[in-house]
Amino acid sequence: MALKTIDNPGVAWQEHIVNVPPLCPRTGNPVEGSTITIGYQPDTRLLEVYSLRDYIAGFAGSESVRDLEQLICVVAHDCRLALGVPVVVQGNFVLHIGQTVICKIWN
Secondary structure (H helix, E strand, C coil): CCCCEEECCCCCCEEEEEECCCCCCCCCCCCCCCEEEEEECCCCEEECHHHHHHHHHCCCCCCCCCCHHHHHHHHHHHHHHHHCCCEEEEEEEECCCCCEEEEEEEC
16 A cells, blocks of 8 residues: 655644554564554645555555564655655554563654
């Protein structure tokens, strides 16, 4: 699924919090309550919310991106390409083993 953008009517900061589906078919991690937050200072474009939701959901069961750290790197890279501005991406991943892993990247 490709990320889409829309015209920026003048927003100075945009932040999206998107639910993350289970990525690993073996463990089912991450579990419900896991999110990715994408923040950026937009120029002329904003991420379109429905394509962003579908883009993140598309990683469920992926053979190419299965670990949490790789997911935020790929998301940051793709968002920066779509927007043409630096982004901050943070994953808050709840695991079956009673841990939450927080990963952040500035790209």
